[in-house]
Amino acid sequence: MVIKHVAGNGVRILLERIPYVRSVSLGIWVGTGSRYENTANNGISHFIEHMLFKGTKTRTAKQIAEAFDRIGGQVNAFTSKECTCYYAKVMDRDASYALNILADMFFHSRFDVADMDKEKKVIGEEIKMYEDTPDDLVHDLLSSASFAHHPLGYPILGTKRTLADFKPDDLRKHMHTHYTPDNIVVSVAGNISEDFIAEIDALFAQYTVPEGAERQPAPSFSPGKIARKKETEQAHICFGFEGVSSNNEEIIPLIVMNNALGGGMSSRLFQQVREERGLAYSIFSFHTAFKDSGLLTVYGGTAADKVGELGKTMIETIHTMVDEGLTDEELQSSKAQIKGSMIFGLESTNSRMSRNAKNELILGHDRSVDEMIRRIDAVTPEEVQKAAERIFNTPYSCSVVSPTGRLPEAI
Numbered sequence: 001m002v003i004k005h006v007a008g009n010g011v012r013i014l015l016e017r018i019p020y021v022r023s024v025s026l027g028i029w030v031g032t033g034s035r036y037e038n039t040a041n042n043g044i045s046h047f048i049e050h051m052l053f054k055g056t057k058t059r060t061a062k063q064i065a066e067a068f069d070r071i072g073g074q075v076n077a078f079t080s081k082e083c084t085c086y087y088a089k090v091m092d093r094d095a096s097y098a099l100n101i102l103a104d105m106f107f108h109s110r111f112d113v114a115d116m117d118k119e120k121k122v123i124g125e126e127i128k129m130y131e132d133t134p135d136d137l138v139h140d141l142l143s144s145a146s147f148a149h150h151p152l153g154y155p156i157l158g159t160k161r162t163l164a165d166f167k168p169d170d171l172r173k174h175m176h177t178h179y180t181p182d183n184i185v186v187s188v189a190g191n192i193s194e195d196f197i198a199e200i201d202a203l204f205a206q207y208t209v210p211e212g213a214e215r216q217p218a219p220s221f222s223p224g225k226i227a228r229k230k231e232t233e234q235a236h237i238c239f240g241f242e243g244v245s246s247n248n249e250e251i252i253p254l255i256v257m258n259n260a261l262g263g264g265m266s267s268r269l270f271q272q273v274r275e276e277r278g279l280a281y282s283i284f285s286f287h288t289a290f291k292d293s294g295l296l297t298v299y300g301g302t303a304a305d306k307v308g309e310l311g312k313t314m315i316e317t318i319h320t321m322v323d324e325g326l327t328d329e330e331l332q333s334s335k336a337q338i339k340g341s342m343i344f345g346l347e348s349t350n351s352r353m354s355r356n357a358k359n360e361l362i363l364g365h366d367r368s369v370d371e372m373i374r375r376i377d378a379v380t381p382e383e384v385q386k387a388a389e390r391i392f393n394t395p396y397s398c399s400v401v402s403p404t405g406r407l408p409e410a411i
Contacts, residue, residue, distance in 0.1 A: 002356050002366050005197045007205035010182035013197050014356045016189040018349060024095040024190030025349040027087035028106055029357040031185075032178035034158075035081045035151045035216070035290070040165075042151075043123075043158010044174050046079040047166055050123060052086060053077070054115040056108040059101070061115070067101055075102075079156055082290055083361060089350050092191040096199060103203040111168040120163050127157050134401040135282070135301055137228065138236040141399035145224035146240040146295055152219050180209050187357035190349040218245075218292035223395035229405025235307035236299070237408075239314060240397035243287050243294025246362045251289060252375050253383035254296070254391065258287050260326050260334040260384075261318065262298060272317045273300060279310045291362060296391055307400065308408030315411075322388045325381060335376050342372060 005013040033045050055061045068075045073090035075098075086106065088098040130136055140155050147153035186200050221242035244250050262269040262285025273283045285298040298318070302310040326334070345351045346369065359367050398411055 003194060003197065004360070004366070005201065007181070007201050009205050009208050010180075011204045012185045012360055013200050013204070014185060014187045014360055015192065015194060015197055016352055016356055017192060017194065018190055018352065021191050021349055022092055023089055023349050024092050024098075024188065024192050025087065025089045025353040026095065026099060026102065026186070026188045027085050027353050027357055028102055029185040029187060029361050030084045030179055031082065031183040031361050032084055033080050033082045034154050034156045036178060037151050037154060037158075039154075040162065041170065041174065042154045042162045043156070044162075044166060044170065045084055045178075046156055046158060047119070047123065047163065048171050048175060049077045049079045049084050049086070050119050051111055051116065051171060052105045052109045054119060055110050055112065056104045057110060058108070059104060064101065064105065068098070071097065073098060081152060081156065083358075085354075085357070087350070087353070095188075095190070095192055095196060099196075099199060099203065107207070111171050113168060116166065116168065120166070123157060123163055124160055127160060127163075130155075130157060134230055134232045134234070134236045135299070137230070138238050138299070138399050138401045139297065141226045141228060141401065142238040142240045142297060142397060143295070145226045145397040145399050146221060146242075147219045147293075148222040148224050150219035151216070152290065152293070176209055181207065185357045185361045187353045187360070189352040189356065221293070221295075221397075223397050225398045225407055225411070227400040227402070227405050227407045229403070230401050231403055232304075232401065234301045235304045235310075235400065235402035235404075236301045237307055237311050237314075237402075237411075238399045239298045239311075240399075241296040241298075241391050242394060243289065243296045243391065245292050245294055246289040247291075248289075248294075250383075250387050250390075251287075251294075253379050254287055254387040255338060256331070256334050256376065256379050257326070257384045257387050257391075258285055258296060259338055260330045261285050261321060263334070264337055266333060268317050268321050269298070269300075269314065273310065273313055277313060279306055279313060283314075304403045307402055308410045311398075311408050312410045318392050322385075322392050325385050325388075328381070331379075331381060331384065335379065339373055339376055342369065 003015045071094045075088040077086045086102055090098045144153040269283050273279050280300045280302045283300045287296045298314055300310050400407055
């Protein structure tokens with residue numbers, strides 16, 4: 001059972017006790033990411049994430065790293081389109097120790113100019129690494145094509161130009177606007193007692209800031225197309241279709257449908273593209289849900305001279321599935337795979353900590369595993385067909401990274 005406590009200032013604290021493990025995972029989740037940026041400060045959320053590890057008023061960056069190594073723990077962070085998370089996994093006896101270090105990083109980071117200059121170089125290398133990974137780059141380009149003129153289309157890492165301009169006050173101002181108590185969830189899962197909530201409350205209930213930034217209107221999906229020239233061995237292609245938001249009732253049938261399309265080795269895309277035609281080694285589809293929109297992505301990589309054939313086959317496979325519908329065997333298999341993946345993913349404290357935080361931060365409430373399983377089991381062929389028709393009988397976006405830098409004529 002997930003216990004929820006709301007601190008006096010609005011910070012939400014979640015705790016799930018798992019007495020049969022010996023670890024504790026804890027994360028500080030902030031409801032901000034690259035979608036809450038603009039063209040001038042794109043990448044600032046990710047930059048702040050990096051800077052919180054560069055030293056506080058009482059600890060250097062090295063001392064923060066050594067503190068977790070000393071107890072055999074793990075500490076890390078990530079930034080996405082809609083959230084930023086700072087998390088640690090430690091042995092149960094070290095939970096309080098880890099919490100205090102994370103809180104120190106969260107509240108007392110220095111944002112030293114010299115450290116910022118070094119970290120700009122580090123992130124600059126991260127951007128280069130990303131640019132050198134075409135199967136990652138093609139997904140970034142798809143976001144740009146699908147959400148033109150909206151921050152959801154911005155790269156999470158930002159750009160070298162925006163990165164160069166960041167100053168300490170820019171970071172503090174952004175945190176003041178977005179790291180507000182009502183926008184923070186502290187999630188804990190593992191062998192920990194309910195008393196730990198009081199420790200979190202003591203650290204996080206003491207600060208207040210004015211109301212945060214207004215949330216943006218929902219983005220409009222744009223069926224744009226982008227091609228990038230890159231000297232690669234393969235051509236990489238993505239198609240994007242307008243999906244649904246996290247709270248949309250259609251999301252469960254859509255997930256079932258998508259899994260049958262490109263979620264596993266028995267999926268339509270894998271069988272048709274890889275097994276039948278040998279066009280690609282990597283071929284899959286997935287749905288990304290945001291608070292107010294979504295994107296269903298279909299990806300494949302192939303030889304440069306085969307990208308047109310691959311793209312055509314991907315679209316044909318999608319249309320065939322829409323015209324024929326799923327067989328009962330496909331429907332039941334897809335449901336079983338999704339339930340299995342969900343259950344397997346909950347066998348670690350970190351997965352549970354993350355799941356609970358996302359439910360609270362994005363949905364605003366807990367969604368139990370049993371509830372999810374019941375909803376998956378209840379999905380009907382008619383719901384899946386309705387979702388497929390709504391998603392795929394509309395214009396799509398497309399991105400390509402290839403040696404020619406051109407979109408295939410058939411696309």
